[in-house]
Amino acid sequence: MLYFIYDNTFEGLLTCVFDAFYRREFPQKIVGKDIVVPLFTESFEVITDEVKSERVLAALRKKISPSALRMLFVDYLSEIEGIEIVIFHYIQKAVTAKQSIELNFADADVLELSKVYKKVAREEERVRQFVRFQKTADDIYFAVIEPIHNVLLLTADFFKNRYADQQWIVYDTRRKYGLFYNLNTVETVCFDNLDISPSGNINPEKLAESELAFRDLWKDYLKAITIRERINLKLQRQFMPVRFWKYLTEKN
Numbered sequence: 001m002l003y004f005i006y007d008n009t010f011e012g013l014l015t016c017v018f019d020a021f022y023r024r025e026f027p028q029k030i031v032g033k034d035i036v037v038p039l040f041t042e043s044f045e046v047i048t049d050e051v052k053s054e055r056v057l058a059a060l061r062k063k064i065s066p067s068a069l070r071m072l073f074v075d076y077l078s079e080i081e082g083i084e085i086v087i088f089h090y091i092q093k094a095v096t097a098k099q100s101i102e103l104n105f106a107d108a109d110v111l112e113l114s115k116v117y118k119k120v121a122r123e124e125e126r127v128r129q130f131v132r133f134q135k136t137a138d139d140i141y142f143a144v145i146e147p148i149h150n151v152l153l154l155t156a157d158f159f160k161n162r163y164a165d166q167q168w169i170v171y172d173t174r175r176k177y178g179l180f181y182n183l184n185t186v187e188t189v190c191f192d193n194l195d196i197s198p199s200g201n202i203n204p205e206k207l208a209e210s211e212l213a214f215r216d217l218w219k220d221y222l223k224a225i226t227i228r229e230r231i232n233l234k235l236q237r238q239f240m241p242v243r244f245w246k247y248l249t250e251k252n
Contacts, residue, residue, distance in 0.1 A: 056091070147172065
């Protein structure tokens with residue numbers, strides 16, 4: 001069994017495709033550098049190369065639509081174990097097929113990537129719906145998320161357009177990076193020490209004076225409109241997964 005080892009980037013994964021065709025050696029598994037390869041297993045370390053990855057992209061653009069190409073990137077962000085080799089097989093088939101494979105759901109790889117895409121898209125939508133911002137003393141709105149899939153990058157345009165007149169940070173605590181909008185551009189940021197509670201609340205000393213008051217008003221409003229006899233926790237869990245609750249102002 002041949003393992004290809006790459007740097008956990010999408011460009012690195014595309015470089016794997018280029019190197020496989022160039023070497024005429026096709027891996028059975030593609031894993032990140034953080035994965036321990038079994039002893040006595042043949043492996044090849046792929047060095048990410050922008051030129052190689054661009055050549056693979058150019059070949060794909062001739063064979064599949066922009067939406068299908070985006071699907072591959074979205075599926076890569078799923079971080080599902082083994083997704084790399086599925087994407088590799090899809091690309092391998094796409095560039096060698098005489099006609100488009102996009103709608104060939106009889107193919108196991110095409111079907112699998114379609115299913116994964118829906119899972120990631122669903123998680124992206126949940127992040128958009130359930131994110132809760134806190135206003136800091138620096139006049140920056142800060143929100144914490146912890147999605148199953150690495151969807152933060154996919155939400156950048158949505159948050160930029162939705163909150164265009166505010167500086168904001170949306171931070172993924174699982175992957176330890178965030179997006180910062182400075183009223184002009186969106187940049188990635190990382191913090192060595194993030195001073196927040198397990199429920200994502202910022203230290204009260206760092207909040208704007210009005211934040212705690214608005215938080216209490218929001219809770220009081222929800223209590224006032226809640227009809228206790230109609231509370232349906234099963235339905236709540238169906239539309240709002242419990243794993244999001246700890247970051248919701250109205251649940252804390």
